[in-house]
Amino acid sequence: MAPALNLIGAGHVGRVFGRLWAEQGSFRIQQVLTRSAASAQQAVDFIGAGSVATAYAHLQPAAVHVLAVGDDQIAAASEALVRAVPLKDSIVFHCSGALASDQLRAAREAGALVASVHPIRSFADPAAVAAQFSGTFCGIEGDDGALAVLTPALQAIGAQPVTINASAKTVYHAAAVFASNYLVTVLDAALRAYQAAGIPEPVARQLAQPLASESMANVFRLGAAAALSGPIARGDLATVARQQQAVSQWDANTGALYQSLVGPTTALAARKQQK
Structure with a gap:
């Protein structure tokens, strides 16, 4: 069975990754947590897999956690995730283009491998992006163990991962x-x-x-x-x-x-x- 993936925050980027990995099979979409059950259900419907979680406390352990939240919420989401589920040996990554993986310090201190994955394109129309994702460059940085898992998973959905210097993320x-x-x-x-x-x-x-x-x-x-x-x-x-x-x-x-x-x-x- 493919490793389980939880999606926290389900804007356009999170939904696209969720749908593509659900279709390709690198990860099994397990739960989707957003600010409301309604938006989480919309994301589940778009992805075509997973179930709605209505609070961090309802999350189940997973091999991978994606924090597809706003930049100003990444650190707080990481801290909330630490309080909710055991993270030792799991992977936690965010999708910000402006912030580095050090924003996930709480998750790393809890034993997780952390990274950031930033797809370099506009996500105004997520359905169109999902249909035409092949060839999309993704700036990646983080722990070697996390990138060893995420790089082939990105390549499997047609992405072109490019390693960047975390200290120069801005x-x-x-x-x-x-x-x-x-x-x-x-x-x-x-x-x-x-x-x-x-x-x-x-x-x-x-x-x-x-x-x-x-x-x-x-x-x-x-x-x-x-x-x-x-x-x-x-x-x-x-x-x-x-x-x-x-x-x-x-x-x-x-x-x-x-x-x-x-x-x-x-x-x-x-x-x-x-x-």
Whole structure:
């Protein structure tokens, strides 16, 4: 029989892992505990396996416990789990991208092996993610014994586990913010700058799209240094200074954004010259 798994917290990530492991058979979904019996039942229905637990005290021992709760609840959930069930030689892991496995200190002190598993993708539509999970990268770190079990279980559902440095977990999570959230902010600055020059917003998007798309394609094909172009890459600092002044006069916040990017871009240009 497959090892039993308890799921504490059943948001989109927990539900997807539960369904995929239930279907694949690496783990046997045993119990699901959430803030309400109704939400736990919805998770059980989505997963297609398991039973509802209405309190930590009702949890049964399991080989694996998944804490799919909010970041601010991980430590408290770990402590509650310690009080509820024996954890010696079991595995406890959370799914946060921002926090490391040291948040599970209480579980580790109770004899559990701990880890974190962070799937790197959007979970807005859990049913769609479950259907298309194959190839999803997962940042993993934690105790060797836990990873020895979780790595093949992740690979069995099509994930691509990537080991990360636990001490750099917050920087790792910031990487996704740079690649997604802040990229949108920079593109918004470009669209607003075009509009400041009298170009209608729909046309501004058409102007920016090939520049952005080609730059992104070059980064992923050639690397960031080789993909860099523009005045800093050419050493045209006079143009950079004029742009900085003009943008700051147009919009102070966007001018500050422009200035903040000069230093990192200059360093990137130096790396390009070294290649």
